[in-house]
Amino acid sequence: MIAFLASVGAAFLAFLAAAGRLVMFAGGALGAGLTPPYYPRLILRQIVYVGYFSLPVVGLTALFTGMVLALQSYTGFARFNAEGAIATVVVLSVTRELGPVIAGLMVAGRVGAAMAAEIGTMRVTDQIDALTTLSTDPLRYLVLPRLLAGLLTLPALVLVADIIGVFGGFLVGTYKLNFNPATYLTQTEQYLETMDVVSGLVKAAVFGFIVALMGCYHGYHSRGGAEGVGQATTYAVVSASILILLSNYFLTQAFFA
């Protein structure tokens, strides 16, 4: 019994230590942004990489999500003659939940993994140490631009995903389920509130920060050559995905409960 409690205690302490290291890492990077030098070109480059180059994958996912949602809602709602609510269900589901969560998960897979691999390779090939010897703070130069890009870009990406997702629902609703286009659009607009969109964008900002933080943190602390970089990439994607789903619950509770 004592051995069991000791192992639980050790695991809990290890969790607290890891959480502390993560907070100090994020704090160090954000704190570095309070004083010059600043690297606007690097931030811009990361914004283009995180946002612009993620558009196809996020857009495509959002399109099919909206289409499937309309189709599923129709087959479900037809059982109790509530087909008229489909447009509302699609727009609320996409803006509040599916847009930010799916975009977050897609960006975690595409961008978080790439950040971990890039920074991890720099770590195991001494490039991060080289930055330090060249009087450049790696947290300021490598980590901060990525954190800011994640934080600022994902909301814009989710806004586009919201529009495409709703459009996907509209396509299925009007072309396959034979809804009147004008009626569908009116129903889409009727029950949508500003808070629905804003809550999704706030979630997106949090998810973007999580994705970038996990990618940078695991890459920065990778060890042991190619195997270590591979592990860092896996940890970055898995931990970002779990944290996105976890924080999504608490954010939803904070906004709507």
Place this chain on the structure above:
Amino acid sequence: MSSDAAPVAKIAVRGVEKSFGAKRVLDGVEIGCGAGESLVIIGGSGTGKSVLIKCILGLMRPDAGSIRIDGEETVGMGRTTRANLMLKFGMLFQGSALFDSLSVWENVAFGLIQGRGMPRQQAREIALQKLAAVGLGAEVGLLSPAELSGGMQKRVALARAIAAEPEILFFDEPTTGLDPIMADVINRLITDLVRGLGVTTISITHDMVSARKIADRIAMLHKGRIVWQGPTAEIDRTDNPFVDQFVHGRAEGPIEMEVRAA
């Protein structure tokens, strides 16, 4: 002021200890290096040479001991002071550690642009001068590091290390992985550049040809301690059993290699 006061060592390492878990890598290292001197630290793989150099550079924090640069204690130094101290250093990494995402000239000019805030055009001119100093033409400056051979990457890394004309240069295994001719080219570049610039250097290597060529003084590190140090000429005359075994590359002797059965 007393005129006969002992000169302050450029680098003074006293009682430095560093452990990773239960493994003690540095066990009370005592070593110094005078201004303009070229010190080479030799020793087998895993004896703590790279850890020692990283502690001196401030890339790792020692568990105990003192490291002074120009008489100033650097262990526990604040971030800003450390960043200023880094301006004195140049470092040639074992694997060159060139930035993949930048061109060759941007690599060489990196410390000037990012570390010292120099305008890009001025830094580019200096970078091309330094590339010329290591025998590389301006056309190489436009290439990416991945397009270069191992020897050329070492030369670019050397150009980067000297670009900001540092007071102290560190070389981590400067000739490892190079053929003997390219190794000799690198050794000659190091001696010419270092003597030309008058900088203090600490190199770590297990290449005795390189050590003899670039060192004023050699120290041997074994199991985290300096077991011998002296002028380069003394290395072949000493009766120190560790040095004797290492220099002659014998399997038998006081240095036991850890061989683990699979």
